[in-house]
Amino acid sequence: MIRRLAIIGVGLIGGSLALSLRRSGAVEEVIGCGRSAENLERAQALGVIDRGCHDPAEAAAGADLVVICVPLRAMRGVFAALEHAVEPGTVVTDAGSVKGSVVEDARAVFGTPPPWLVPGHPIAGTENSGVEAAFAELYDRRRVILTPTPQNPQDAVERVAAMWRAAGAQVVRMEADHHDEVLAATSHLPHALAYALVDALAGWDDRQEIFEYAAGGFRDFTRIASSDPAMWRDICTANRDHLVAALRRYQQDLGRLTDALAAGDDEQVLRVFENAQEARAGFLRLLEGRS
Amino acid sequence: MIRRLAIIGVGLIGGSLALSLRRSGAVEEVIGCGRSAENLERAQALGVIDRGCHDPAEAAAGADLVVICVPLRAMRGVFAALEHAVEPGTVVTDAGSVKGSVVEDARAVFGTPPPWLVPGHPIAGTENSGVEAAFAELYDRRRVILTPTPQNPQDAVERVAAMWRAAGAQVVRMEADHHDEVLAATSHLPHALAYALVDALAGWDDRQEIFEYAAGGFRDFTRIASSDPAMWRDICTANRDHLVAALRRYQQDLGRLTDALAAGDDEQVLRVFENAQEARAGFLRLLEGRS
Numbered sequence: 001m002i003r004r005l006a007i008i009g010v011g012l013i014g015g016s017l018a019l020s021l022r023r024s025g026a027v028e029e030v031i032g033c034g035r036s037a038e039n040l041e042r043a044q045a046l047g048v049i050d051r052g053c054h055d056p057a058e059a060a061a062g063a064d065l066v067v068i069c070v071p072l073r074a075m076r077g078v079f080a081a082l083e084h085a086v087e088p089g090t091v092v093t094d095a096g097s098v099k100g101s102v103v104e105d106a107r108a109v110f111g112t113p114p115p116w117l118v119p120g121h122p123i124a125g126t127e128n129s130g131v132e133a134a135f136a137e138l139y140d141r142r143r144v145i146l147t148p149t150p151q152n153p154q155d156a157v158e159r160v161a162a163m164w165r166a167a168g169a170q171v172v173r174m175e176a177d178h179h180d181e182v183l184a185a186t187s188h189l190p191h192a193l194a195y196a197l198v199d200a201l202a203g204w205d206d207r208q209e210i211f212e213y214a215a216g217g218f219r220d221f222t223r224i225a226s227s228d229p230a231m232w233r234d235i236c237t238a239n240r241d242h243l244v245a246a247l248r249r250y251q252q253d254l255g256r257l258t259d260a261l262a263a264g265d266d267e268q269v270l271r272v273f274e275n276a277q278e279a280r281a282g283f284l285r286l287l288e289g290r291s
Numbered sequence: 292m293i294r295r296l297a298i299i300g301v302g303l304i305g306g307s308l309a310l311s312l313r314r315s316g317a318v319e320e321v322i323g324c325g326r327s328a329e330n331l332e333r334a335q336a337l338g339v340i341d342r343g344c345h346d347p348a349e350a351a352a353g354a355d356l357v358v359i360c361v362p363l364r365a366m367r368g369v370f371a372a373l374e375h376a377v378e379p380g381t382v383v384t385d386a387g388s389v390k391g392s393v394v395e396d397a398r399a400v401f402g403t404p405p406p407w408l409v410p411g412h413p414i415a416g417t418e419n420s421g422v423e424a425a426f427a428e429l430y431d432r433r434r435v436i437l438t439p440t441p442q443n444p445q446d447a448v449e450r451v452a453a454m455w456r457a458a459g460a461q462v463v464r465m466e467a468d469h470h471d472e473v474l475a476a477t478s479h480l481p482h483a484l485a486y487a488l489v490d491a492l493a494g495w496d497d498r499q500e501i502f503e504y505a506a507g508g509f510r511d512f513t514r515i516a517s518s519d520p521a522m523w524r525d526i527c528t529a530n531r532d533h534l535v536a537a538l539r540r541y542q543q544d545l546g547r548l549t550d551a552l553a554a555g556d557d558e559q560v561l562r563v564f565e566n567a568q569e570a571r572a573g574f575l576r577l578l579e580g581r582s
Binding site: 182183197203209210211240250283 | 416433476481485487492504507510528535541552563575
């Protein structure tokens, strides 16, 4: 049981965490911290938080657990605000989509990452942002990846893991750099591709007709291009090296497919499509096996 | 009212058309034509067709309207089978995703495309195939593009348009080549990108983990990569020139985004993402305005 939980940044991610922990009776009191008084009032009205404040240090005071759910670009500022405010026994985690940059931010502020900071990343989200988009089921059967530092005592990691399990998630551990490599492929690359496609089509002469005659497949394919642009700029630039590598690699694969199509090597086109369909069927079995 | 409708190829597209016309009471009798006796029996059991046969000429005999819903590679064979079977007053249309190749097939078989053949393309579908996947609502508020030939009398075009409107769709007309250019961007390109992505990731060393840590965004983004590979090989090769051009153009745009990211031009990355998000919001407004 978490007596007092502090959520720094009350949007989709932090708000859904609070709602899911309330649902399972795993938390007594939720303090929300954010810059916008209006957003904190909305969060309180929605039953997401019990009270709000603007200062991370104030929110962390007396909390057992602090979860930082701010955009990556705001991480360093929150760390600085927490530096002298984290009390003995308090554990802090974050929900940033890139873990190498979070550890770098911690190094920049603290020198050595503090033992009480356990980096983490819930693999969940929707294309919507803000506390109004929060819902208690967001983490059900989803993965949360923790990337503990060498400084973390085992029990700090376990307390963060227990919180995410209470929120409905399955917790795994990974090296931060490996996390960033895997997520570059599976999340950051698709987002970049979808943004690039919609941006590209919007620049073509017949864009009006292109969107006019797009159907359900296009809507699904481009859904992630409705995600918050500044947040995704942060994610992509924070994971720059892995994402650039993934993009270059994908471009080579796509170039080969294009060349095969242009050259009339229709067997090769079919092989790529068949292989993809089969791999996606395996992915769906994996998802189903989990739920 | 259609007294007798012949559906050549009873799958998702043809089956859904029959169901939607039955729903609106716009058809009296539906004849299904296909190679598989088992599939025809299933279609009959599901109430999609009244009776089945294996010969397109037999199916077309006495029909007011014939709709060819076979894969593009089978189009020419069906045209050949129909050549001497289409009776005066019968109108034939197709549902092929590429229109230039259909007209080419018609030229190959008939010399000049016959007046009774009105090429068309319903912009609808799911990643599923087969008559079991058919449903009456597939065409509700969807677009159907007709690409009449110079040989088509106005009333033949109007009869096909009336059929699609009775199925719930909105009908527009377009030049065949322009149709293929627009659909290359909006449908064939996204399919190629999704197939290429899943194929690429399946070849990476950590593919097991990549799929393990993929989330909802990835599932949506790659949904179209579950579509029938042979059908999409047909579509992509039938629309080879336009699709190769779209792929090359997209690769340039993606290369520019990658270069910007690699060079640390984060403002440019943000501009692409913002532009895409805004364009997609416009696309969604377009969709909503229609329903």
